[in-house]
Amino acid sequence: MKKMWKLWLMSVLAVLLLAACGTTTTEDQPKVDGTPQDEVAQDDVIEEAFPVTLTDAVGNEITLEKAPATIVSMTPSNTEILFALGLATEIIGVNDYDNYPAEALEKEKIGGMQFDVEKIVAMNPEIVFAHESGLSTGAEGLQQLRDAGLPVFVVKNALDFEETYTSIKTIGQATGKSAEAEKIVADMKAKVVEVTTKVASVENKKTVFVETSPAPEIYTPGNNTFMNQILEMVGAENIAADQEGWFMMDPEEIVNRNPEVIIVMYSYIDTAVEDVYKRNGFDSITAIKNEAVVQVDENKTSRTGPRLAEGLEEVAKAIYPEAFGE
């Protein structure tokens, strides 16, 4: 493993050395992994967009002379975006929690919330994609990366679909993949329209309770959370929307507010859904009586990346299966 890593580092260095010698055009070729000619042509068009100067979420201006050939991604959402943009080869380091797409699991890990600054510096990527949501624990580490001369681009923490689209486009711009980014956004928008049209036909709005951790500490998203927005988009009423942000809800109150659907947003317990059905005192809740406790993919519904529209669809299906002919 260690040897592999050294080999990797050597090859990266070799590539960089070559790049420095001005042979950029030749070493750019193998990155276009088997995709047909027109993609290469597109790349060439975008190439003209460089050098590009972008301002990140913390107000730093990052100037890129050319499309980065080596990328470190520090959050699952960034990683999903980068892979979707077709940068599988360029990505050299990812977060411990990155599990999508499957290829991400094979990439070198740079740590989780506590990332390994030394390792990233040693990788010497041409760009590091950090995330605004990680600043509370990682701001100092990012500064160390900047001090080491690495360009760090902090992606804004998207608070709604529009901002997610912007994040995808921005990352596309920084990596010379604007056309791909536009395509992803267009697909997502189409999906959103498809889902919202389907649920629009539903007459009775349902009340929903979403939980992100099991009893006894049942956490739920309130107002001003991404999940609440998703619920609004699919025309459901969040029973916890009278509170701001994430909070631990008193189970008595859940019983009292009597949701028609309960969405379980975690999968680290195998029996997550069964446990909700078996929960003491929950038997009078409509969702339990109607067997409307549904598990959704917590990654699709929480990562502000290309799969968010699918997440929206999953939530919509969970609440209004009838609208999807199920």
Next chain:
Amino acid sequence: MNKSSVAYIVSIATLLVAIWLGVSIGSVNIPISTLWNTAADATATNILWKIRMPRVVLAGLVGASLAIAGAAFQGLLKNPLADPYTLGVSSGASVGAVMTLFFGISIPVFGMYTLPVFSMVGAALTMFLVLGFARLVDHSMKMETIILTGIIFGSFLGSVLSLMIALTGEELRQIIGWLLGSVSMRGWNYVTMILPFVIVGSIMLWLCRRELNAMLFGEERAHHLGVNVRRRKFMILIGGSILTGAAVAVSGTIGFVGLVVPHMTRLLWGADHRHLLTLSFLNGASLLIICDLIARTIISPTELPVGVITAFIGAPVFAFIFYKQRRKGAM
């Protein structure tokens, strides 16, 4: 009427009031009459019988166990700062419980009692290790030696827990919340899980009430008074471990109850262990029921971990006792 009868009456009355408040107040207001009103609506009955009542009862049992264990430890070690938490015994019980969950241990003989049994074994082992080590360091077992040893073992065991959680990643994430201490959503089966141990442990300690008084004058004096010191000590330590282990198994680590309650009881009604143990038991139950009530109502519908409330009250009391103790020593 003598002082001790007054003490019992006041404590029992307080407990009844605490139970009454605990059952009738909540984020959802339900009249207590729902308990016997068969015509009440299903949601209210459900909340009251299946969520709130078991919670109040469990809080009472856990509070009582920790308080009586604390009173006995303080008496036995002649150490006002001793309680299951400061001695590291709670951490030991947690390690026992987490190990059970971690390795998925389930011993058919024990059935549903596997978790509390392992928790108790963890508690007892830690207790003997802490005391053994303290004795090794300082034969006279001074107050600070015992507390420091408790802290050393407590932090070591804490790191063992963190390590286990880090190693398993997400599967044990539920345990992190559990470790903070809570009596929420446990249900009646947890009440039945803990009840036999509370009874056995409390009786063991209560049987030693006279000996605890005698030991206040030193083990040698107690020996001359006809006390089988070794056997009694062992009995108290085991009884305390059973109670701590049972409490931790159902509610995680809730600190300071075992410290605060015996002290307040002693301040109010005196240090005679014949009464102190029972009174601590009653007051411990009242205190944790009230703390839990505050935890779930103060920022309703958001719930706080009950450990936050007990520590909020307990830490200043701890500081106050320490201050008073030291001033007394200086004079």
